[in-house]
Amino acid sequence: MTKKTIQALQKQIGLEAYASQLYLAMASWCDSEGLAGAAAFFYRQSDEERQHMLRIVHYLNDSDQHAEIPGVDPPPNQFESLHEVFQQVLQHEQKVTKAIHQIVQLCMQENDFTTWQFLQWFVDEQHEEEALVRSILDKFKLIGDSPQGLYLIDREIDAINQKLLNAPQQ
Numbered sequence: 001m002t003k004k005t006i007q008a009l010q011k012q013i014g015l016e017a018y019a020s021q022l023y024l025a026m027a028s029w030c031d032s033e034g035l036a037g038a039a040a041f042f043y044r045q046s047d048e049e050r051q052h053m054l055r056i057v058h059y060l061n062d063s064d065q066h067a068e069i070p071g072v073d074p075p076p077n078q079f080e081s082l083h084e085v086f087q088q089v090l091q092h093e094q095k096v097t098k099a100i101h102q103i104v105q106l107c108m109q110e111n112d113f114t115t116w117q118f119l120q121w122f123v124d125e126q127h128e129e130e131a132l133v134r135s136i137l138d139k140f141k142l143i144g145d146s147p148q149g150l151y152l153i154d155r156e157i158d159a160i161n162q163k164l165l166n167a168p169q170q
């Protein structure tokens with residue numbers, strides 16, 4: 001591994017850690033708004049982001065490096081609406097996808113094929129996560145933002161939770 005790829009992975013640890021805190025803040029907000037389906041969705045997403053962070057920590061340490069654990073900026077805790085929450089999620093996931101792609105590109109430049117291979121899981125994961133968030137944003141278009149619509153969307157998100165719960169763990 002080169003200094004550059006190590007630094008990029010260190011930075012990615014911070015991004016995944018921030019995502020975990022961001023989704024935890026969103027889970028807590030949804031919980032306080034009585035949106036049980038969305039709250040469960042974000043508690044789970046928060047755990048997943050922590051797992052992403054740990055993947056990189058273990059990868060660095062297994063590669064004879066020392067993964068350093070960064071501090072994380074406080075996430076927002078107040079949101080206008082559930083719709084706005086999901087718009088922010090899409091924005092954040094797009095930012096993470098871009099960051100992953102940049103590290104993949106760096107690995108090619110640095111001839112770090114092992115890290116390139118390690119990152120392919122993240123490339124797939126980002127593609128899946130963006131698709132999932134887009135499918136939820138589509139529901140706002142279809143069902144609308146009314147209180148009844150919100151109730152329906154929350155139930156739809158809970159149906160997604162059940163599907164994810166039954167999916168095999170990666």
Ligand SMILES: [Fe+2]
Pocket residue numbers: 016019048049052096
């Ligand atoms: Fe992630």
Ligand SMILES: [Fe+2]
Pocket residue numbers: 019049093096129
């Ligand atoms: Fe993510």
